[in-house]
Amino acid sequence: MNRVLTILFRASLIAILAFITLPLLVVVAASFSPTSAVTFWPGDWTFQWYPALLESRWLDPFLLSAELAIIVSLVSGLLGVLAAYSVAYQKCPGHAAIMSFLLSPMAVPQIVKGVAIVLFLSSAGLYKLLGTPGLVMAHIVLTMPYVMRMAATAMFNFDKRLDRAARILGAGPVQRIRYVLLPLIRSGLFSGMTFAFIISFNNIPLSVFLVRPGQTTLPIAVINHLEYSLDPVLAAVNVASLLFVLGTIILFEKIGGFSAHFHGGSK
Amino acid sequence: MATIAFSTPQRPTRIAFPFKVFLPLSLPSIVLLLFFAAPMGLMLGLSFQDQETGTFTLASYGRFFSDELVLKGLGRTVVMSGLVAICVTILAYPLAYYLARSTSRWRTLVFALAIAPELAGVVLRTYGWLVILEDRGFINSALIWSGLISEPLPLSKNLFGVVVGLTHVILPFGILSLLTSLQGINPNLEKSAQILGASRLAVIRYIVLPLSVPGIVSSLLIAFTMAASAYATPALLGGAAFKVMATMVYEQVLFYIDWSFAAVMANVLLAMMLVSAFVGSRLESRLQQKLHL
Secondary structure, three states: HHHHHHOOOHHHHHHHHHHHHHHHHHHHHHOOOOOOOOOOOOOOOOOOOOOHHHHHHHHHHHHHHHHHHHHHHHHHHHHHHHHHHHHHHHHOHHHHHHHHHHHHHHOOOHHHHHHHHHHHHOOOOOOOHHHHHHHHHHHHHHHHHHHHHHHHHHHHHHHEEEEEEEHHHOOHHHHHHHHHHHHHHHHHHHHHHHHHHHHHOOOOOHHHHOOOEEEEEEEHHHHHHOOOOOOOOHHHHHHHHHHHHHHHHHHHHHHHHHHHHOOOOOO | OOOOHHHHOOOOOOOOHHHHHHHHHHHHHEEEEEEHHHHHHHHHHHEEEEOOOOOOHHHHHHHHHHHHHHHHHHHHHHHHHHHHHHHHHHHHHHHHHHHHOOOOHHHHHHHHHOHHHHHHHHHHHHHOOOOOOOOOHHHHHHHOOOOOOOOOOOOOOOOHHHHHHHHHHHHHHHHHHHHHEEEEEEEEHHHHHHOOOHEEEEHHHHHHHHHHHHHHHHHHHHHHHHHHHHHHHHHHHOOOOOOOOHHHHHHHHHOOOOOHHHHHHHHHHHHHHHHHHHHHHHHHEEEEEEEEO
16 A cells, blocks of 8 residues: 555656646747747757847847846845845844835735836826836836845844954954855845846736837747747747846856855855 | 942933934835835725725726626636646645655755746746647647547637646745645654554645645645736736736736726735635634644
8 A cells, every 4th residue: 555655656746747847848849840830849950940039029128138137136136135234134123024014015916016016107107217217116126025035034044243253353344244244145145136137037927017119028028929929939039048047047156156045054 | 438439431321213223224115115115005095086086986996896807807817726726736745745755866856847947937838838738739739640539629728728837837836835834844743653553644644734734725825826916827828718817907007008997906906815815814724623633
C-alpha cells in the first residue's frame, strides 16, 4: 500500500512539473518553427523569425520596457531603503502601523489601482503624464512595497552591535551607513530591486491603462498582436525577452549577491 | 547638608519630534500618498457621487447591479476564480509537500522549475497555452491525427482554457503559501505516527492535512483574489465571448471612456476581495473543526 502511494506521489510530481514547464517549451519550440501555423515539433529548425526583432515595431516597445524597468527598480530601490531605514532600523514611533500603510498597495488588485490612477490623472487634468511618466509612477506604486518589505527584513535582521562597534571606533553616521549598513543589507535590497525589475518589465494590468498609441511596452505590444494571430515572431519576441530578463537577473546577482539571501546565508 | 555639588546637570527633557527618524520616511510616504492613496480615495468618492450635482448617490451601483451583462460577467469571474483556486491548491499541495520534506539533491531543481516560469511573464505563458489548446493547436491536432476525434475539442476561448492558463500562472503562489505552512509542521509528528503503526494515508489524513489547513486556506484565498483580478490571461484565452470583471473594467476605460462606471466596477472587485478574505477566515475555522483539530 505504502509503495503504491509512493509511486502515485512521484507520478503526480512529474505530471505537475510537466504542466508547469510545457507551455514554456512550446514557446521555445514555436520560435524555431518554420511555418507560420505554429506546430509543436518542427521538422527542421529555423532562425528566420529572430531578425524581425530588430524592426522598430518590436525594438521600440522593448527599449521602452527596458528603460521603465531600470528606472523603476532604481527609484523603488532608493525609496525602499529610505522607508526601511526609518521603519525597521530606527524603529520610528508607530513603525508597525507605518509599515502596514506602506505595504497597503499590495492588497489592492492591479486593475483597481490602474483605474484609480487613470481617473486621478484625468480629473487632475494631467493627461500629459500618460505615457512614460505615468507608467514610471504607476510601476513604482506597484513595486515599492516589495522592495520595502525585503529591505526592511534585511534591516530587522541586521546586527546592531556592528553599528555600535563602528561608532565606538569613531565612524560618523555617513560612514556607518556607507560601510556598515548598506553592505550588510545589500542582498536583501538587490533581491527587492530584481523583483521590481521583473514586475515592471512584464507588467500588463497597470500598463494597459497608461500606454499611449505609438508608445507601448513590450508585453502590451505582444498582447495586442496576439489577439489577432499566433505569429511565430511573437514566440521569438517572448523568448528574447525572457533571455533579457534572465540576463539582467544574473547581472543583479553578480552585483548584489542576493542568492545567499534566499538560502538564509546572508547573516 | 550640602552634598548636592556633584549632581549631574539634568538635560532638559523636551520631547522633540524625531525629525532624524522620520525624515527618510517622507519621500516614500509622499510618493504613496500622491500616487496611491489620493487616487484610491478619489475613485471611492467619485463612485458615490452624482456626476452633475455632486451629491451622494448610489445610482452607479444600482446601474451595476441591474445590468444583466455585467452581472453575468461577475458570476463568470466568481466561478472562474473559484475553479482556479481549487485547481491551484490541489496541484500545489503535492509539490509543496515534497519541497517541505525532501532532502534529496533534486529538491533545488524542483523548486527552481516550480518558480522559474514567474520570470517569463504572463504573455509568454499564455502564448504557450494558446499554441497547445487552440483548435489547430498541439492537443487537437494530435487527437485528430490519431483518429480519436474528427472535430477539434473546444479547449480555448472558453472557461476551460482560462482556468488552465490561470492555474498555471498562479500555481507558484499557491506552492509558496503551502510550503510555508507545511514547513511549520514538526516532521517528528509524522514520524512518531508511523512508528505507532499509522499508514502513510492515515498520517496524511490525520496529521498533515489538518495541520496545514491555514496554508490551504491562504493558497485558496491568494489564488482566488489573483484570478479575480487577472486581466491578460482571460482576455487572450477566454476570447471575446468569455468576459470577466477585469476585461470589462478595461473596456469601460478604453472603449466606452466611462471612468465612473469603471470605478464602480473596480470598487466591486475590491469589495469582492474583502469579502473573500472574510469568507477565508471563516472557512479556516470550519475546516479545522471538521478535521477534528
